Structures are given as C-alpha cells and as structure tokens.
Amino acid sequence: MSEASSSRLLYRGSLSLPDSYILLDGLTFSANLLANKDLLHNPLALALESMRGRPSLRLKGTELLKNICIDPSDDVCMDIHPSATLSRVYFENMLCLSHLSPDGRTETGVRVALGDTDGPATTEILIFGKIHSSLTTPSLTIHVARIIPATRAPRPDDPTPRKPPQHLLTRTQSIGELAANTRIKVKGDDSEVVRRAREVMLHLPNSKPRGRGKDKERGSAGFKVPTLPAKKHNHAPEGDVFGPVSDAKGKARAMDEGICDIEQENKSIIKKFTVRHLDAVGVSKTHPEFKELFGFVYRGTAFALRTTIKISPVSARALEMLVEAHIKLYVTSPT
Secondary structure (H helix, E strand, C coil), X not given: CHHHHCEEEEEEEEEECCCCCCXXXXXXXXXXXXXXXXXXXXXXXXXXXXXXXXXXXEEEEEEEHHHCEEEEEEEEEEEECCCCHHHHHHHXXXXXXXXXXXXXXXXXXXXXXXXXXXXXXXXXXXXXXXEEXXXXXXXXXXXXXXXXXXXXXXXXXXXXXXXXXXXHCCCCCCHHHHHCCCCCCCCCCCCHHHHHHHHHHHCCCCCCCCCCHHHHHHHHCCCCCCCCCCCCCCCCCCEECCEECCCHHHHHHHHHHHHHHHHHHHHHHHHHHHHHHHXXXXXXXXXXXXXXXXXXXXXXXXXXXXXXXXXXXXXXXXXXXXXXXXXXXXXXXXX
C-alpha cells in the first residue's frame, strides 16, 4: 500500500503501431511523488496527464539512447498489465535483449509521440529499461524520459564574450555605465589642440540651407485663399458686318434630337405590336422561328412607314393593319 500511495497515475492506455491496427494495450504511466513533490514543475507528468481520454499514443519506432538527449529527472515509470501478452512480449524483445550501457540503461529505447503531429511543439518521450538492484536478483524496470533538443557544440566562428579593458574603468564607474553610452572624462588639462578645436566648433557661422529662403519668406506672409473664377454668362451672339450671327448649328442639333426621339418611340411601338400579334397567332418567344418572323414583320412594317416614322407619332390603327398584313403573309397557319 505504501508503494501505491507514493505514485500518481498519469495515463492508462495503449500504443498504436505505425501503419497497423494492432495496439499494445495494458500500459500504465505513473510518477514517483517522493522525487517529484510538485507536479507543476514536472513537464513530462503534465504532458502525460493531458493525454487522458485518448485511447492510444503514437509509437514511432526504436531509437538508440546515444543518438538523442533525454531528461530523466522527471522520474516517470511504466507498468505492463500481466494480461497484456502482446505488450509484454514486445517490450521484452526490445529491452531485455538489448545491451546495457555503463550507467545501467538499455542501449535501445522505444520512441513515442504525445500528439497527432510531428512539429516542434509535439512532446516526444523515450521508453527504456534500467537495472534495479535488489537483495535477491537484479531486475529491469521500465522508465520514461522526455526527449529534449541536443545542445549544439561550440564552433570556431562563435563570438567569445570579452571583458572591457581595465584602464577604461574608474573607481566611480561600472560596466553598466559604459554600456549606457556615458562619456568618460579624462583626468588632466586639455591640450592646446583640443582647446582650439573646441573654440572653432563653438563659433561656427550660422549656415542657411540653400533653396529655402524664399519659401520661408513666402510662408511668413500667410496663406492666401485664391479667388473664385468669374462665372460665364450666356450672352447674345455678337454681330458682324453682315448682321447678327444666328445659332444655326444649335437649332439643327435640337431638331435632330427631336427627330431621333420620335423615331425611337415609333420603333419601340412597332416592336411591341409585332410581339403581341405574333403571340396571338401562336408564335411566342420560345418558338423556333420567332426571331426570323419577328425580323421580317418588324423591318417590313418600318419600311412601309418610312415616310412618317421620323416626323410624327404613328397611328395605332394604321400600325395594327400593317402588322396583321405582314403576319398573314408570313404565317400561313398557327403552330
């Protein structure tokens, strides 16, 4: 009972083999509370607890411990149920037949991913065996560790941190003040060259930028709002030696516009009469010969009224007679 109370159950489920529907079930992951009293500082325990509710974890394959870096400080172990025969046989072949390293670990481990993706945010764990010494016979316990990124070895081109020279530091100045870009005052009197250079810099004549003097003078006068342009009034046309000039072009343009309006209105009336009378004899817009019949009737009626179509509105009675005459000519029998 004491051993059970000192452990915390993290996850209970199975491992899914890649490209297969076989599951290695009966697996239990637990954390030793004696070594990890605060679970909030145990990343592996939190990651396994977040997998609760999932039926299985994703098995990725085997891995050599010397090729990866692991963090065994979380002290998480794995147990296999006695009835899970397939899981026991698999881990016995993977771990019990593996060689042991000098620190008592198996050289081969099983790599498992805690998630559905293989991105950098996915936590991966390694299941390996470790010798557990006892008074009777040594046994192999199954441990779980989190795989961490390998630390990069230093390269020759890496910058080396260096300390600032000691002669730049004074008694009242620190390295932090040097990093803050503070000016260091050199003790002793300034030389004659430094003094003359300072006087020259302090008494330089004021230089005005080129091309800005006029703009400044204009700006000082104030902004002036431009006046609005004068409106153009429609004056009567001026006369010449032959008398007042008449606006003949304007009158002709107005007459042309009036004629065009009358002609368009008469043509639209002819189209309406043509469609109505064709529909009356059974030739609707869905008829296969509607376009041809409509064209013949419309053009024939418009040609018959060519003398009055541009001058005055067409009489409805005369238009109706012409349309009916053309329809009787082209349509022999209703369809």
